[in-house]
Each structure stands twice: as C-alpha cells, then as structure tokens.
Amino acid sequence: MRNFIFYSNTININGNFNDIHTNRIDIAINSIIHAFFISNGIRKHINFNLFINNSDYRLIKIESNINTPWSKKDILKLLSLSLIKFNKKKIKNPFPGIYVDKIRFIDLLNSYKENNIYLLDRKGEYIEDVEIKNPVFIIGDFLGIPKEIKKEIKDMVIQISLGDINYFSSQVIMILNYYLDRMDYYKDYWDTSYKFKYG
Template identity: 70%
Template sequence: MRIFIFYSNTIRTDGNFKNIYYSGRLDIAINSIIHAFFVSNGLRKNIRFDLYLNGKPVPPRLIRIESDINTPWSKKDISTLLSISLKKYNKKNIKNPFPGIYVDKIDFFDLLDEYKNNGKNIYLLDKDGEFIENIKIENPVFIIGDFLGIPKDIKKKIDSDVIKISLGDINYFSSQVIVILNYYLDKMNFERDIYDTSYKFIYRE
C-alpha cells in the first residue's frame, strides 16, 4: 500500500468549510488528495491518505481515506465529503461515515508508532534530506507538510524515527510532491493497480 500522511497546521477540525480558501487552506489538502488517488479515467488502488488536522477548534483529527470504488466522491466535491465526515464524528462519534473514510482522534506520535510497529519505514519530505534517487524506498509511509511545514518541535522529536528525503532543490507544492512520489513509485512498479472509472464519465452530445 502507498501511504501518505499530510500534516495540516491550519485546516478546521469542526468541518465548517464555508469557503475552502478560508477554512485553513483546505484547498491544499484537496489538491493533494486528488493527486494521490486520481489518474485519467481511473482511481488508484492500494492508496491510504492520512489527513492529519491540527487546526481549530478541536484538534487533533485524523481523516483516513483508503482506495474504495464505493466512496461517494468526485474530484469536484471532496470538500463536502470531508466536512460531513468530521461533523458525523464530532457530533455522533461515527468513525466510518462513508466507504473508505475513517475519522478518529489520535496523537501524531501514536500514529507514527502504529506504522513503525507494522514494519513501515517513515520518510519525511525535507529539503535537507537525502535525494530520493540515492536511497532505496521500502515499505514506505511518506510525511508531507502543508504550506507551513512540519512544526519544529515535532520534527525534532521524530528525527531519529524517520528517514529524511528530498525531491531536489526546488520547493514544490504539497500536491506536486504527491504527483512526483506517485510517479517515482510507478517507476518502481510498486502497487500500480488502478480501478477503471471511464464508465462513470461517458461523453454524450
């Protein structure tokens, strides 16, 4: 499975997304989710996207999205899906509001420990890390920060538990990092399976 952890410092945790640009930069997460899962006329299988939210008013919240052809989403309406998921959890403690969507409250370090205990290698995207082509990627979990990055206190605490990797000397958008990582994993032939979704978008005049 390809696993991405997207750390957001600012996205609201109550699901009140009146405008994605003023909801803690939800737009960044949405673009990253789209590029994690969707390809032309297809949906990637074996993807897990952990959206870790540390914004107001009730942090933290984890929204885990896993590849599921039955998830009621489209590239145009991910905001609503995330909003409803958070509200169902916050109001009724519903942890599995939709197929492929799971919501919980979990400490960030506990989340990483969960993966470490399951034999995963945790790769932190960092401009000072080792260039990705110079190391061997195995059993990966990738941590990607938002526009503010990973907080310094967290980076310091997890320093000995992660492998820092870089995509080069250009600072890419978070969503672009996802695209590059997926491309790199495709080249490795790592979990490349895709659901065909062309039947959902048949063009008719």
C-alpha cells in the same frame, strides 16, 4: 500499499468550511486528488492520512475503496461531513473507505512500526540515493512540519528530498506517485472511463 501522511496546521476541525480556501483546505484537497485520481481512473492501493493539528487533533484516513461516494469535485463536502459526523455523533466510519479519529501524531507514526517512514524535506537525502521500501511518506502543508514535531520524530524517520525546488504539497505527492509507478509498486487502478462516455 502507498501510504501518505499530510500534516495540516490550519484546517478547522469543526468541519465548517465556507469555501475551498477556508483555512487553506484547498492544499489538502489538491493533495488528495493527486494521491488517488488519475485521468479516467482511481488508484487502488492508496492510504491517505489527513492529520490535523489545530486547537485539537483529528485524523481523517482515506483508503482506496471503489464504493467511496466521491468525485474529485466534491472532496470538500466529504471532509466536512466526515468531521461533523465524528464531532457530533462520534461516527468513526462515516463513508466507505473513510475513517475519522482523534489521535496524536506520534501515535499515528507508531501505527506504522512495520514500515519505513520517510519525511519529505528539501534538506534530506536525495530520493534516488535512498532505498524506498514499504514506505510511508510525510508531507507538510504550506507552513511545513512544525520544528518541535520534527524534533520529536527525528529518530523515527528518514529525511528524503526531491531536489532543491520547493514544491507544492500536491506536487510532491504527484512526483512520489510517479516515482512509485516507475518502480511498479502497487500501480493498479480502477478504470472509471465508463463514467465519462458522451453521446
């Protein structure tokens, strides 16, 4: 499994988004697109944890599922409905492959005790000098991971770097997927090209 944890400091947990830029939810959406979608296909082994810490905690876990009712154009609506259904009716599995909960960051990391947890940080060890095995990757949003959280999880994570360029979160995910593709690590995808046949 390819596990990603995206840490958001700003997304509204109420699920009311006016547009794609509300509280920079676009960054999470671009990251989700680059985690799952390839040209004419959807990756089969992705587990994407959108963790939100903004007035309260929320976790939206998205697991590869061919029955998730989405395309890369309507992820905003899917996230919005998922949060609203959880907040109003405590629905934890609003759509196939989507799970919502209220959980602390440390408890999320504790649920990955069997994995190696890699924190993406420019100042970490260069990725090619580290063994990547059974990974969970933590990626920050445009504000990065808060200092106090970094301190709290210091002994649980291995800090790795992609080099000295400060990439967008979504670019980091794309690079990681490419890196894992080169390792032949859970590379399969569903071919969705049948949806795009014209004429």
